[in-house]
Amino acid sequence: MSEVASPTYESACARIEAIIARLDSGEAGLRETLELCQEGRTLVEFCAGELEAVGQGLEELRLGELVTRLES
């Protein structure tokens, strides 16, 4: 059974850079451009979600509290 690996923040950022570089080159046709833009939007949303996850304000927990939370 094979699973599609979910992107990491770094791989998503690298892919976005590659997409923008490809689009900036002006060599992509209409279909490829639209597909790249769609893929780029998806990745931007993913990265935004990752940044949002660490943008809610620093939360401090003791290890015991985390363990209790995980066990409950």
Next chain:
Amino acid sequence: MSETARPDGIPGSSLSGPFPVGHYAARLRTRLREFARVQVFGEVFGFKAGRARVWFELRDGAGALPCSMWRGDWDALGIHALADGAQIVAAGGCDYYAGSRTSSPQFSFAVTGLRLAGEGDLLAQVERLRRTLHAEGLTEPQKRLIRPALPRTIGVVTGEGGKARDDVLAGLRRRGWGGRVVWAFAPVQDRHAAPAITRALQDLAACGEIEVIVIARGGGSLADLFAFCDETLCRTVAMLRVPVISSVGHHSDHTLIDDVAAVACSTPTHAAEAAVPVDCTAARAALRAQAARLERQSTRAIVERARTLARLSRAPAHHIARHRARLHQQLRELRASSARAVSEGRRANLRRGAALERNARPDRDRARRLDTLSLAIAAHDPQRTLERGYALVEGPEGVPVTSAAAAATWPELSLRMRDGSVRVRPDRDVP
């Protein structure tokens, strides 16, 4: 002042001299070198390594001695460095650099042999363990782990009341990071420290949420930091599947946990920044810019092609309009050309007409004369006489008969009148 110019001494002094200071310094050096060569022990302070020599002070509660050692002798010992507080035994003797007019004099205990003692023994133990860990390849596993660029949960092992805790938080905030920090507080200095830190690391790693662990402690003596050279702790760190970032002591300290950790940082603040490689504030701005660029590219791709299509769709109409304009132009040129030609032809005809007019004048005179003659001839036309009621007597074959005698010769005559002819027979009896 000349070397030979000796000034007078202090009046009333019973001391000998005055002597030239260089002479006295040289004698002092000789006397100091005559001191018995001995072994001394104490704590190292202010170790500095130069190209030619290393320097440090050897201290204890009663006094201190500036020491120096030739760099070659030092390197032969195989010791990395001497931390402040390290206890050593140094063998050597007094020496004195007499200085000169341009250089300062300097006293030092010239060390020719050195042995680590007390903490120095600890250092030796540490060095042996370091070599063992390296030989077993335990310094590499952590460095091969993939550290997340943007961890959501970070575990931190540190002393509960230490300044390192605040430094870690400051580093995380400097990154603009607002995730979850899980504190695993542990003693970081006494004999209980190493087992407690080991347990804390194992507990943190057991929580699946922890993506990276920071171990932070401020500076201290080698004995204070020795817990971070514990073999069990170092082996545990080496085998953890969660990346560990160490920040123990000051930048000059080098504990074993630094060797086996994924990353070793000089301060807890730097350790926090290493735990979150991405500057979240900058990353958010960059992501907004990238999203805007993507949208621009998307819009541009469609708009440009739409413009191209519109241009192409307009092309036939433009072609026809261009031809129509050319035809109109040609038509205008043709009309202008025709008008010019007609005008020129008219002028030419006028010229020819005038020429003909000039040439035709004798003919007209002749025609007028001919008309006159015609009129004259017409005046004598018998038909005109007939029109007035006269008749013309004609013989056979239209021969005019102009006398009675001639008429008598013909058996039959013809009377031609205005409206026709009648045949008649002459009456011979009429006289």
